[in-house]
Amino acid sequence: MGDVTARIAEIVGERNLLTGDAVPEDYAHDESLTVGAAKPAYVAKPSTADEVSALLALAAEHEIPVTARGSGSGLSGAARPREDGLVVSFERMNAVLAIDTANQVAVVQPGVTLSELDEATREAGLAYTVYPGELSASVGGNVGTNAGGMRAVKYGVARHNIVGLQAVLPGGEVITTGGKTSKISSGYDLTQLIIGSEGTLALVTEVTVKLYPRLPHAATLLAPFGDLDQVMRAVPEIIASGLTPSILEYIDNLTMAAISYNEKLELGVPEEVRNATQAYLVVGLENRDGDRLDGDVQRAGELLGDLGASDVYVLDGGSARKLIEAREKAFWTAKAAGADDVIDVVVPRSEMPGFLAKARELAAAAEAGAIGCGHAGDGNVHLAIFCKDTEKRHKLLHGIFAVAVAVGGAISGEHGIGQAKKDHFLALEDPAKVALLRRIKQAFDPKGILNPDVLFD
Amino acid sequence: MGDVTARIAEIVGERNLLTGDAVPEDYAHDESLTVGAAKPAYVAKPSTADEVSALLALAAEHEIPVTARGSGSGLSGAARPREDGLVVSFERMNAVLAIDTANQVAVVQPGVTLSELDEATREAGLAYTVYPGELSASVGGNVGTNAGGMRAVKYGVARHNIVGLQAVLPGGEVITTGGKTSKISSGYDLTQLIIGSEGTLALVTEVTVKLYPRLPHAATLLAPFGDLDQVMRAVPEIIASGLTPSILEYIDNLTMAAISYNEKLELGVPEEVRNATQAYLVVGLENRDGDRLDGDVQRAGELLGDLGASDVYVLDGGSARKLIEAREKAFWTAKAAGADDVIDVVVPRSEMPGFLAKARELAAAAEAGAIGCGHAGDGNVHLAIFCKDTEKRHKLLHGIFAVAVAVGGAISGEHGIGQAKKDHFLALEDPAKVALLRRIKQAFDPKGILNPDVLFD
Ligand SMILES: Cc1cc2nc3c(=O)[nH]c(=O)nc-3n(C[C@H](O)[C@H](O)[C@H](O)COP(=O)(O)OP(=O)(O)OC[C@H]3O[C@@H](n4cnc5c(N)ncnc54)[C@H](O)[C@@H]3O)c2cc1C
Ligand SMILES: Cc1cc2nc3c(=O)[nH]c(=O)nc-3n(C[C@H](O)[C@H](O)[C@H](O)COP(=O)(O)OP(=O)(O)OC[C@H]3O[C@@H](n4cnc5c(N)ncnc54)[C@H](O)[C@@H]3O)c2cc1C
Secondary structure, eight states, rough: OHHHHHHHHHHHHHGEEEGGGGSOOOOOSOOOSSSOOOOSSEEEEEOOOOHHHHHHHHHHHOOOEEEEEEOOOOOOTTTTTOTTEEEEEOOOOOOOEEETTTTEEEOOTTTTHHHHHHHHHHTTTTTOOOOSTTSBBHHHHHHHTTTTOOTTTHHOOOHHHHHEEEEEEEEEEEEEEOOOOSSSOSSSSSHHTTTTSSSSOOOOEEEEEEEEEEOOEEEEEEEESSSSHHHHHHHHHHHTTTOOOSSEEEEHHHHHHHHHHHHHHOOOOHHHHHOOEEEEEEEEEEESSSHHHHHHHHHHHHHHHHBSSSSSEEHHHHHHHHHHHHOOOOOOHHHHHTTTTEEEEOGGGGHHHHHHHHHHHHHTTOEEEEEEEEEETEEEEEEEEEOOOOHHHHHHHHHHHHHHHHHTTTTTTTSSOOTHHHHHHHSOOOOOHHHHHHHHHHHHOOTTOOOOTSSOO | OOHHHHHHHHHHHHEEEEEGGSOOGGOOOOSSSSOOOOOOOOEEOOOOOOHHHHHHHHHHHHHHEEEEEEESSSSTTOOOOOOTTEEOOTTOOOOOOOOOOOOTEEETTTOOBBBHHHHHHHHTEEEEEOSSSSOBBHHHHHHHOOOOOTTHHHHHHHHHHHHEEEOOOOOEEEEEEESSOOOOOOOOHHHHTTTTTTTTOOEOOOOOOOOEOOOEEEEEEEEEOOOOHHHHHHHHHHHHTTOOOOOEEEEEEHHHHHHHHHHHHHOOOEEEEEEHHSSSEEEEEEEEEEEEHHHHHHHHHHHHHHHSOOOOOOEEEHHHHHHHHHHHHHHHHHHTTTTTTEEEOOGGGGGHHHHHHHHHHHHHHOOOEEEEEGGGGGEEEEEEEEEEOOHHHHHHHHHHHHHHHHHOOOOOOOOOOOOTSSSHHHHHHHHHHHHHHHHHHOOOHHTTOOOOTTSSO
């Protein structure tokens, strides 16, 4: 152990290694509500791919469990290390290496945060359009979890926005995958395989992301509905309309009340409308042309009315921004309200009404609460679960996940399985498929040093 | 062998098995210009995933090489079987199982052709937007090659349009991956791993594809340029303009002359303009709104002028359709003209001018011809190579591919590596990466029965 410490210090420099009591609590967990903390034996902060390579070679030699860490904002416990393990923290590898306007891509180090990248791309009038609720998240973390967020309904999730990687394999080899082109058909797509692998296959040391033009004109519509079911049935219609909303969120009345109260939202919805509302749809529209946007807002308003909205409010810029920010903080609101878990089931859009009805039934039967909001356009339902009893909650979650899987959905749309949901994943997933995933894991990581507690047992 | 024949006949029914002399020549090759034919020992035409599973279990037991075949229109020799092998032809598994308008997906069997699917989706006003030049191609083949085509510049390639699969592993296990949702973060993305794997990892028995609304208004602009370099430099500007063209092709003057002659095109470009033209850009625009389309056509015309087009022709519907069809037949035109190979290198858009200049230099030095067209918006350059001498041609291709790889591109953008380009692939690709690809292959196919001559040696 003394020897390992010395060798890590040699690789990253003494000041970039933390061990024992010097390891801050923060490295012991991510933001999952259910996966407990575990202080790692070592935290190393490399500054180059070569250092990462040397760290992995060392870890492989000594079979030390390794957990990659971006900003630790994940919600699945996938950045929770082993106590005898090494955290490779990418916080120092946070440079934006290139903003390439001709190819509309940026090349960045994995530790760059989403707000840093947003800032860096602004001048060029471009943006990396993956906006999970937490902009302190890192791009490397986005790769790890296949992050989504509100704009995914238009721009897709991390998977659709990451075109190339440099990655270090557990044996220490540095490889590059993909590149600045949006299509390649030359061997298996390792970029896509590593995206969403939650730090179990390789450590990512460089990321090439797509950039899209920032559109100058935007509007946000808020539509209260008397009936949650109606909201869910409206979603496919809005998608089919060709309006290509950049945001299509639902927020149930309890969640709206909570985030409005917490964030002091004033949206101009009269009390009698609020009282008669079961859920809201938030529709974001954007355009490079102001007149076209106005036309779309008009059309969207009419469509929402036809679909049963009791009213439609076109929010002014300030209110719209506040509402979106409040929605992004829904996780903190739920946590503060005592939620025991937050899940992000995904189902086919058409299955949302049925899924939500069953999830609520199951929650009621368990005398638990299940309220939420979500990326409705993607069929991605975020539910805050209130149920103190661990065993009861586990059973409830199993029931909810089973319903989702039965209708062709999955346990997680964007947060990942991590350590938090792997019991459910392994119980509900086809064993032949799990066996194949394990063999793939083995192909990358024969010694099983990368995040050994994530996804698998 | 007699035993194997009997068992295959039991699985698929006697009439759906061909052996020996009864195997038509067609099953011995795809459309690659360089990979010779090889008649397989057996051609089986299963009708269900269970039959495919039984075939693979049998093949694994006897270590019989298996080649999946869609329509055999591939250009990389990836559907060329082994002489002692079994071709699993998906021609009978060609049902459209569901057109799901609420989720905007179709669920199809792999043998359905692109024209059949186009027909089946028309009534719902939707389309599977992967249009490689050959509409007799099958959806299963699209999965195999990660097919692209002219619309990829707007809608992406097969990878971006296929959201779920049912697939049979070489051991016979039937698994499902993905689903009707556009995002999932629950384990490694097997859908993406199988897409582009050219029949080497699993046999696909069902495909869920995204559908997009068919936009009612479309226009096609043709812009001649005096200089090929200028065309290439115009491409990133058009992409950056936010006009989101649905087609952005370049056609060099020789190719334009050849396809115009062959297809009797009358595009209204006067002779003096034609004579002063090195290459053309074809820009397709579409919109759900006629006025918006008109505005975009106006803007695109001005932009093309600013970028150096010597003129801009807005083609009428009939001419536009004919031009697109002729462009799609460019492969046949090149073949008829005696081309010895057709390649489809991809490079970052910004690298196209430099890449094309070097490729032409290399061709000139080898006293070979290299003319072409391509999906310029994707950086995907299709070159017809005229060079009879096999060794010289191999060297020339190696040189061209090396230039592409050196500027961050790849050997193939959409046709695949197959058997045709694997020498080059294995010579130019990082050995650590090839070793990893082989381990992944091993994780799926430990006995190496699936397409053993494709991608690897
Ligand atoms: C308030 C709040 C709102 C959120 N909203 C959303 C949302 O809308 N959508 C959404 O998708 N997520 C959301 N999240 C979750 C989180 O922000 C995302 O999962 C994000 O991608 C995590 O990034 P990170 O840098 O914090 O990753 P971490 O938590 O540090 O790590 C996440 C995973 O990635 C791996 N990893 C990190 N860096 C690397 C690397 N360089 N190489 C290999 N693996 C690596 C880790 O090992 C771990 O498995 C939210 C979180 C919070 C707290
Ligand atoms: C004139 C012409 C123009 C073309 N233009 C384009 C173009 O613009 N863009 C483009 O991308 N391609 C183009 N192509 C190539 C070709 O059409 C595509 O590669 C297409 O995807 C092949 O489909 P297929 O059904 O013919 O596949 P096949 O040739 O039968 O097979 C292709 C690969 O897929 C595998 N495969 C087939 N079915 C399955 C299955 N069910 N499960 C697993 N593996 C399977 C095969 O083993 C093989 O590896 C063109 C071809 C021609 C002849």
